[in-house]
Amino acid sequence: VPAEPSKCTWHKEADPTNSPHTKKPLRPLKKIHANALETVGRTPIIRLNKIPQSYGIKCEVLVKCEYFNPGGSVKDRIAVRMIDDAEALGKVKPGATIIEPSSGNTGIGLAMVCAIKGYKCVVVMPEKMSQEKVDTLEALGAKVVRTPTDQGSYSRNSTFLVSHKLQEETPNSIILNQYKNASNPLAHYDTTAAEIYEQCDGKIDMVVGGSGTGGTISGIARRMKEINPSCKIVCVDPVGSILARPDTLNVNRGQFWEVEGIGYDFVPTTLDRSVIDEWIKISDQESMPMAKRLIREEGLLCGGSSGAHVAAAMKAAAKLEAGQRCVIILPDSIRNYLSKFVSDAWMEVRHLQPCVNSMNYWWWEN
Numbered sequence: 001v002p003a004e005p006s007k008c009t010w011h012k013e014a015d016p017t018n019s020p021h022t023k024k025p026l027r028p029l030k031k032i033h034a035n036a037l038e039t040v041g042r043t044p045i046i047r048l049n050k051i052p053q054s055y056g057i058k059c060e061v062l063v064k065c066e067y068f069n070p071g072g073s074v075k076d077r078i079a080v081r082m083i084d085d086a087e088a089l090g091k092v093k094p095g096a097t098i099i100e101p102s103s104g105n106t107g108i109g110l111a112m113v114c115a116i117k118g119y120k121c122v123v124v125m126p127e128k129m130s131q132e133k134v135d136t137l138e139a140l141g142a143k144v145v146r147t148p149t150d151q152g153s154y155s156r157n158s159t160f161l162v163s164h165k166l167q168e169e170t171p172n173s174i175i176l177n178q179y180k181n182a183s184n185p186l187a188h189y190d191t192t193a194a195e196i197y198e199q200c201d202g203k204i205d206m207v208v209g210g211s212g213t214g215g216t217i218s219g220i221a222r223r224m225k226e227i228n229p230s231c232k233i234v235c236v237d238p239v240g241s242i243l244a245r246p247d248t249l250n251v252n253r254g255q256f257w258e259v260e261g262i263g264y265d266f267v268p269t270t271l272d273r274s275v276i277d278e279w280i281k282i283s284d285q286e287s288m289p290m291a292k293r294l295i296r297e298e299g300l301l302c303g304g305s306s307g308a309h310v311a312a313a314m315k316a317a318a319k320l321e322a323g324q325r326c327v328i329i330l331p332d333s334i335r336n337y338l339s340k341f342v343s344d345a346w347m348e349v350r351h352l353q354p355c356v357n358s359m360n361y362w363w364w365e366n
């Protein structure tokens with residue numbers, strides 16, 4: 001299990017003749033695509049019109065809707081990039097089995113690539129993650145292996161060690177390892193960040209995202225800092241996780257959190273904490289009701305970590321002025337959580353308020 005900060009070789013001072021960055025421009029908009037993989041990326045940015053206003057936020061607040069990706073999440077980008085890069089290096093050969101520890105979305109992205117390219121796919125995923133993710137993976141033809149949630153990343157039954165054991169037993173198999181693979185932050189440096197820059201005409205004062213592997217926020221942050229060093233990067237960390245800095249923010253370490261895909265009990269190599277300006281801890285009580293507000297009030301059919309990101313942005317963006325701009329990443333979609341926070345009954349059992357600051361039912365009550 002990696003415990004060191006990022007040592008990926010994608011730093012801007014790296015030798016440009018030996019640069020790992022893609023030389024390809026962002027993909028053009030086509031009328032007809034050859035396959036689903038060609039539709040990864042180029043996701044829309046949409047303005048929030050009610051939620052920031054209800055908090056008295058003065059700046060413009062925009063969301064980058066990664067759930068528009070064909071597999072339903074931001075992780076489609078790294079699935080395509082990690083397989084493309086491994087193929088180019090001859091590490092993934094015909095008939096290969098791709099094995100990956102995942103909280104589900106990288107697994108879904110990889111399973112989609114494997115379905116299209118004809119590889120086999122095994123996704124090792126903690127029990128905590130939703131049944132919807134399992135069903136989607138199995139529909140894509142992947143095999144799903146579940147590991148106990150409560151034993152941590154260092155245990156014998158962790159997703160990492162179980163993946164390695166499976167790889168040893170499986171001929172022609174590879175773990176691309178999103179937690180260490182430089183293609184992960186590179187995918188976001190080369191596409192997600194480039195798209196945000198293009199869509200905002202370069203005017204971005206703050207970016208808010210979360211960290212699972214840290215690939216999304218590190219890749220975006222690195223590029224934003226190069227273009228505009230005053231752009232502030234805010235990273236969300238669930239209460240119970242240990243990623244935030246300073247470490248004193250990490251109270252209640254190890255406490256269970258419901259939100260899927262962000263927070264860990266170790267620091268992934270792909271998370272570069274040196275490019276994060278501010279960390280904000282967020283609880284399930286804040287994340288889940290905010291995700292429901294995004295769906296109900298803004299019509300954005302997002303997942304739980306999107307709620308965490310927006311809840312944190314409502315704190316961080318309070319410091320921005322009118323005329324400034326905050327961009328928030330919405331990583332995945334409602335599809336993964338239909339039996340979880342989307343259900344008011346599920347929320348009630350966990351003592352989570354269905355909606356905060358809700359004006360939603362005025363027409364019903366009156």
Ligand code: PMP
Nearest residue numbers: 211212213214215216261305331
């Ligand atoms: N939100 C969700 C729902 C995710 O699945 C992930 C990926 N684990 C993230 C946020 C964080 O993305 P990253 O791994 O790039 O930090």
